[in-house]
Amino acid sequence: xxSLDCTPPIAGITVIDLGRVLAAPFATSxxxxxGARVIKVERPGAGDDARAFGPHHNGKSLYFTSVNCDKxxxxxDLKVAEDRAIxxxxxxRADVLVENFSPGVMDALGYDWDTIHARWPRVIYGxxxxxxxTGPLSGAPAYDIVVQALGGMMSLTGFPKSPPVRVGASxxxxxxxxxxxxxxxxxxxxxTRTGEGCLIxxxxxxxxxxxxxxxVTTFTATGEVPQRLGSRHPSIAPxxxxxxxxxxxxxxxxxxxxxxxxxxALDRSDLLERAEFSTNPLRLASMDSxxxxxxxxxxxxxxxxxxxxxxxxxxxxxPIQSVAEMAAMPQVAARGMIVPVDDPMLAATCxxxxxxxxxxxxxxxxxxxxxxxxxxxxxxxxxxAVQKNGRISPPHP
Amino acid sequence: xxSLDCTPPIAGITVIDLGRVLAAPFATSxxxxxGARVIKVERPGAGDDARAFGPHHNGKSLYFTSVNCDKxxxxxDLKVAEDRAIxxxxxxRADVLVENFSPGVMDALGYDWDTIHARWPRVIYGxxxxxxxTGPLSGAPAYDIVVQALGGMMSLTGFPKSPPVRVGASxxxxxxxxxxxxxxxxxxxxxTRTGEGCLIxxxxxxxxxxxxxxxVTTFTATGEVPQRLGSRHPSIAPxxxxxxxxxxxxxxxxxxxxxxxxxxALDRSDLLERAEFSTNPLRLASMDSxxxxxxxxxxxxxxxxxxxxxxxxxxxxxPIQSVAEMAAMPQVAARGMIVPVDDPMLAATCxxxxxxxxxxxxxxxxxxxxxxxxxxxxxxxxxxAVQKNGRISPPHP
Numbered sequence: 001x002x003s004l005d006c007t008p009p010i011a012g013i014t015v016i017d018l019g020r021v022l023a024a025p026f027a028t029s030x031x032x033x034x035g036a037r038v039i040k041v042e043r044p045g046a047g048d049d050a051r052a053f054g055p056h057h058n059g060k061s062l063y064f065t066s067v068n069c070d071k072x073x074x075x076x077d078l079k080v081a082e083d084r085a086i087x088x089x090x091x092x093r094a095d096v097l098v099e100n101f102s103p104g105v106m107d108a109l110g111y112d113w114d115t116i117h118a119r120w121p122r123v124i125y126g127x128x129x130x131x132x133x134t135g136p137l138s139g140a141p142a143y144d145i146v147v148q149a150l151g152g153m154m155s156l157t158g159f160p161k162s163p164p165v166r167v168g169a170s171x172x173x174x175x176x177x178x179x180x181x182x183x184x185x186x187x188x189x190x191x192t193r194t195g196e197g198c199l200i201x202x203x204x205x206x207x208x209x210x211x212x213x214x215x216v217t218t219f220t221a222t223g224e225v226p227q228r229l230g231s232r233h234p235s236i237a238p239x240x241x242x243x244x245x246x247x248x249x250x251x252x253x254x255x256x257x258x259x260x261x262x263x264x265a266l267d268r269s270d271l272l273e274r275a276e277f278s279t280n281p282l283r284l285a286s287m288d289s290x291x292x293x294x295x296x297x298x299x300x301x302x303x304x305x306x307x308x309x310x311x312x313x314x315x316x317x318x319p320i321q322s323v324a325e326m327a328a329m330p331q332v333a334a335r336g337m338i339v340p341v342d343d344p345m346l347a348a349t350c351x352x353x354x355x356x357x358x359x360x361x362x363x364x365x366x367x368x369x370x371x372x373x374x375x376x377x378x379x380x381x382x383x384x385a386v387q388k389n390g391r392i393s394p395p396h397p
Numbered sequence: 398x399x400s401l402d403c404t405p406p407i408a409g410i411t412v413i414d415l416g417r418v419l420a421a422p423f424a425t426s427x428x429x430x431x432g433a434r435v436i437k438v439e440r441p442g443a444g445d446d447a448r449a450f451g452p453h454h455n456g457k458s459l460y461f462t463s464v465n466c467d468k469x470x471x472x473x474d475l476k477v478a479e480d481r482a483i484x485x486x487x488x489x490r491a492d493v494l495v496e497n498f499s500p501g502v503m504d505a506l507g508y509d510w511d512t513i514h515a516r517w518p519r520v521i522y523g524x525x526x527x528x529x530x531t532g533p534l535s536g537a538p539a540y541d542i543v544v545q546a547l548g549g550m551m552s553l554t555g556f557p558k559s560p561p562v563r564v565g566a567s568x569x570x571x572x573x574x575x576x577x578x579x580x581x582x583x584x585x586x587x588x589t590r591t592g593e594g595c596l597i598x599x600x601x602x603x604x605x606x607x608x609x610x611x612x613v614t615t616f617t618a619t620g621e622v623p624q625r626l627g628s629r630h631p632s633i634a635p636x637x638x639x640x641x642x643x644x645x646x647x648x649x650x651x652x653x654x655x656x657x658x659x660x661x662a663l664d665r666s667d668l669l670e671r672a673e674f675s676t677n678p679l680r681l682a683s684m685d686s687x688x689x690x691x692x693x694x695x696x697x698x699x700x701x702x703x704x705x706x707x708x709x710x711x712x713x714x715x716p717i718q719s720v721a722e723m724a725a726m727p728q729v730a731a732r733g734m735i736v737p738v739d740d741p742m743l744a745a746t747c748x749x750x751x752x753x754x755x756x757x758x759x760x761x762x763x764x765x766x767x768x769x770x771x772x773x774x775x776x777x778x779x780x781x782a783v784q785k786n787g788r789i790s791p792p793h794p
Contacts, residue, residue, distance in 0.1 A: 005591045009583035022610070034583050049652065053611075053632045054678050057618045063632050066614040113756065130713075132754065135731030141713040143649035145628070145636055149715040152723040154628075154638075154647075156565025158555060164638040164645050164717050166628040167564050168553025169610045176752075178575040183753040185579060186406035186431050189586045190757065194402045198757035206752035209734045213419070213566045214450075215720045216735055217463040220747040221454045225721045231542070231551075231563040235450045235460050239542055241551075241561040248561050250551075252540035255446065281451045316527075316538040318546040320561050323612045324622045326549040334532030337606045338613055350617040355573075355603035356580040357529065359510065360587065360595035 006362045008035025013188060015096040016041060016087075017071065021050045022144070022170055023204065024100035024128050025067045026177035031096070031184065032070040033354040035361075039090060039380065040068065040371060044075040047373035058345040065370040066351055069341060073371035074380050078109050089384045091120050095197075096184055098126040103139045113199045124187040124197040128180050132203030142204060144172035151208025152226075156215065159230045175211055176204040237283040238262070241320065242294055244303040251294075252316040256280065265313035266297050336365055343369035403759045405432025410585060412493040413438060413484075414468065418447045419541070419567055420601065421497035421525050422464045423574035428493070428581065429467040430751040432758075436487060436777065437465065437768065441472040444770035455742040462767040463748055466738060470768035471777050475506050486781045488517050492594075493581055495523040500536045510596045521584040521594040525577050529600030539601060541569035548605025549623075553612065556627045573604040634680040635659070638717065639691055641700040648691075649713040653677065662710035663694050733762050740766035 013036040019025040025048070028038045042048050053063035074090075076083040091097065097116065099106060106112060106127070116125050127133060130142020148154050148166055158165030183200040191197060209216065214235065215226045226234060231241035236254045253262040256279060263271045271277050271293060276286040283290055298306060303319050310317040319325070327338055327350075339353040351367055410433040416422040422445070425435045439445050450460035471487075473480040488494065494513065496503060503509060503524070513522050524530060527539020545551050545563055555562030580597040588594060606613065611632065612623045623631060628638035633651045650659040653676060660668045668674050668690060673683040680687055695703060700716050707714040716722070724735055724747075736750040748764055 005587075009587035030579070034579075052677070054681070055615060055619060055621075062614045062618050063611040066611040131728055132732055135728040137728040140708070141711060143636065143651055143713045145630065145638075145647045145649045146713045146715045149638075149647040149717045150723060150726070152718055152720040153565060154717045155719045158562050158565075159559060162556060162559055163640070164628050164647075165555050165562055166626075166630070166637070166647075167568075168550060168555075168623075168625065169608050169612070170630075171564075171568060171608065174608045174610070175572075175575070178572070178579065179752050182427070182431075182575065182579045182582060183755065185582045185586060186753070187755060187757070189582060189589070190402075190406035192586070192589050194757070196757065198755050201754040201756075202752060203732060203754075205728065206732050206734045206750075206754075209723065209729060210749045210752045211566050211568065211571045212720065212749065213571070214460040214463040215566070216724065216749050217459045217738075217746060218452060219720045219724060220735070220745060221459050221743060222452060224452075225719050226565075228565065229563075231561050233542065233563070233567075239540065240563070241542075241546075243560070250542045250546040250561075250563075252542045254540055280449070284451070311537070314538060316540045316543045318543045320546045320551045321549055322552045322622050323549040323609065323616045326547060326606065327613065327616060329547070331528055331532040331534040331602065332606060335529055335600060335603050337603045338617070341614075346618060348617060349614060352607045352609065352613050353603075355576050355599060355607045356583070357598040357600075357603075358580065358584060358595050359598075360584070360591070360593065 006360060008361050009358065010185060010188060011035035013037070013095045014039065014093055015098060016090050016094045018097070018099035018101070020048050020100060022067060023173040023176050024098050024180070025050070026174055027126065027128065027180040027184070028071065028098055029067050029069065030177065030181040034185070034356065038071040039376070040071045040073045041076050041087060041090070042073055042373055044077050047073070047075065051373065057349065060345055060370070062349065065341060065346060065349065068370035069351055069367035071371055072376035072380065073373055074377050075374035086381070086384070091123060093387070094120070094123055095188065096124045096126065098128070098180070098184070100128040102141060103129050103133050117197065117199070120197070122191065122195065122197050124184055124191065124200065126180050126184050126200045126202065128176055128202045130204050132206060133201045144170040147172040147204040147208050151205055152212055152215065153208055156226055156228060158228045160228050172204050172208060176202055176207040179207050179210070232287065235284070237280060237287045238290060238294065242298045244298050244306055245301055247303045248320050249303045249307060250318050250320060251310065258315060259283065261313050262310070262315050265310055265315060266294070268293070268297055336363060339364070340366045341369055342366050403757060405758050406755065407582060407585065408432035410434070410492045411436065411490055412495060413487050413491045415494070415496035415498070417445050417497060419464060420570040420573050421495050421577070422447070423571055424523065424525065424577040424581070425468065425495055426464050426466065427574065427578040431582070431753065435468040436773070437468045437470045438484060438487070439470055439472050439770055441474050444470070444472065448770065454746065457742055457767070459746065462738060462743065462746065465767035466748055466764035468768055469773035469777065470770055471774050472771035483778070483781070488520060490784070491520055492585065493521045493523065495525070495577070495581070497525040499538060500526050500530050514594065514596070517594070519588065519592065519594050521581055521588065521597065523577050523581050523597045523599065525573055525599045527601050529603060530598045541567040544569040544601040544605050548602055549609055549612065550605055553623055553625060555625045557625050569601050569605060572608055573599050573601040576604050576607070629684065632681070634677060634684045635687060635691065639695045641695050641703055642698055644700045645717050646700045646704060647715050647717060648707065655712060656680065658710050659707070659712050662707055662712060663691070665690070665694055733760060736761070737763050738766055739763050
């Protein structure tokens with residue numbers, strides 16, 4: 001008989017989120033999508049720095065909204081005794097604490113890992129920083145662009161002769177956030193057998209190194225330093241952008257069978273007779289000349305004409321879409337990947353949906369609002385008072 | 398008393414990996430780092446397509462090695478009865494099945510979700526594809542460059558007047574892999590309360606939409622379509638690359654206090670008196686002129702000179718490093734982020750380490766080799782035979 005439990009996978013988990021700006025807040029946003037209750041603890045007055053990031057809409061930062069939906073907010077000054085007491089009552093009920101202060105800040109507040117672990121042994125402590133808690137750079141300041149630059153990602157992105165290019169989303173933060181969310185859920189799972197929490201020390205730089213694909217392996221084995229390749233792939237050809245009569249498209253014909261199909265669909269079976277294009281390694285080595293050949297053909301018709309023809313033939317290809325064009329795709333709508341925020345101040349504003357689609361979880365087609373600063377103080381304090389008086393049992397007695 | 402359980406968080410979990418090339422194999426590589434046993438089921442003869450991707454070293458693909466460390470391999474033809482029986486015996490003992498075939502392939506083999514779930518109710522089934530199992534594009538072929546193009550990422554990366562740029566690592570695949578790993582561990586956790594597995598349907602396109610940061614929110618609220626910005630950030634200034642006398646560096650002075658410190662460190666306190674640079678939104682709007690001012694100063698000395706000076710002042714900054722420079726960083730070594738592969742055929746070859754550092758898990762400073770095709774057939778069949786005879790109890794009796 002099928003289970004009737006359609007709740008999200010980590011429903012019942014409470015996360016205390018000290019995160020600021022992007023990396024830790026995105027990690028807890030992902031945990032909220034998976035069913036966690038997330039209580040954002042912000043500094044009184046200004047709150048999370050991201051509340052000041054433009055553009056604003058009806059006084060609300062759209063940037064802040066994009067990573068703080070479905071959370072509660074309480075403003076606490078962790079240097080003030082009364083607020084510390086509230087914070088500690090929250091920890092009494094929490095499963096997870098997440099922060100992305102510079103290493104040392106939590107220690108100075110008396111909330112270092114050893115103290116937290118001794119007093120709240122079930123709490124999982126996620127510390128996210130630029131360089132992590134160990135090594136000579138531990139404690140140095142870092143932002144997304146710093147780890148994109150140090151980690152090698154910028155050395156692989158863009159054209160060799162152009163000025164440097166940053167990946168257009170903050171993947172230094174976002175990747176670290178995904179690894180943090182994964183570490184936290186893994187630690188929650190381990191806690192079911194040990195009863196104990198642990199410290200998870202995630203460094204943005206480490207996560208950049210982790211996603212370099214074959215670059216580390218290739219460099220250490222051969223000594224060859226991977227270079228910027230524009231839109232090309234280091235191991236597959238053709239797999240890049242091409243210019244049509246009106247605009248650019250991408251084509252990924254990543255194996256010999258697809259390359260054959262591509263040449264037929266372009267009426268360029270002559271290319272199949274050229275030895276230098278006969279295998280993927282040979283095409284990689286001859287890509288300049290193959291690119292010239294393909295461009296000659298592709299610039300003769302529009303992107304739309306080529307895409308219909310190549311799609312019919314089964315060749316992976318696509319127009320290079322703006323965010324507006326992406327947002328208009330029926331596929332994106334069908335998957336619930338752009339969903340409205342249930343916030344009366346942000347009518348018509350949407351945020352990305354949850355890409356983790358599970359057959360056992362009821363899908364959602366909207367997200368709750370990002371909280372105003374301190375919006376949930378009253379409700380949270382009332383809840384703590386009730387629990388203190390024993391009328392509601394705390395989750396971990 | 399502290400727990401003595403220093404095993405990885407998902408130790409004891411067995412993953413059957415039908416993955417090919419990058420997205421699913423990277424997801425299971427991450428699961429292996431978290432302690433799962435991963436058995437790669439490959440087609441006889443050629444195996445995973447990535448085995449053919451260059452460069453090769455002593456006959457082994459470095460690309461394949463980069464995402465298949467610590468796995469076992471068995472070659473099975475899922476159209477042949479005898480091999481199907483072995484595959485099904487593996488499923489008897491598995492917790493997770495992962496595949497990235499085009500939607501429909503597993504159905505045609507008789508291994509659709511309903512069949513799997515009816516016969517192996519505890520198995521978590523992770524299906525990863527370009528567009529997912531629903532929507533008008535479900536089933537269409539996709540590769541990394543296709544979802545980078547469709548999802549809007551390429552429209553945000555590079556310079557407005559240059560040809561299109563692909564992010565230099567396959568983040569279309571890698572991001573989907575991280576979401577898949579997160580979905581799987583979440584489902585493993587949920588199974589501890591329900592006893593049941595579920596289907597996890599991850600689409601590469603969905604995951605691109607999920608990491609667009611504020612772009613979706615800003616576009617839907619304001620109608621403004623985000624553009625390519627070279628190395629600049631859409632919401633923070635200055636936060637980009639600048640040219641020094643010898644090479645480029647990045648500087649992230651993301652708030653007013655850091656901007657003030659930056660101007661002082663550059664001996665450009667005159668910039669603090671200019672109204673158009675006085676707040677982050679004003680600096681964003683005047684970034685062309687601020688960039689000219691900063692470049693005038695920065696091109697007067699070398700990258701190394703500026704970096705020492707700015708680091709001393711506490712300004713986040715960095716050289717734009719090649720993969721070779723990154724690999725030589727003491728910080729990367731201290732964090733165990735580039736570790737040797739224990740493979741006698743690949744002496745001196747390294748792969749990225751595990752960025753999820755947990756206090757409760759014994760760290761590893763190497764990874765096991767990527768398997769040769771069918772390398773573990775004999776051991777796996779022996780294990781299945783022993784279990785069949787009842788001498789070892791299967792994990793889920």
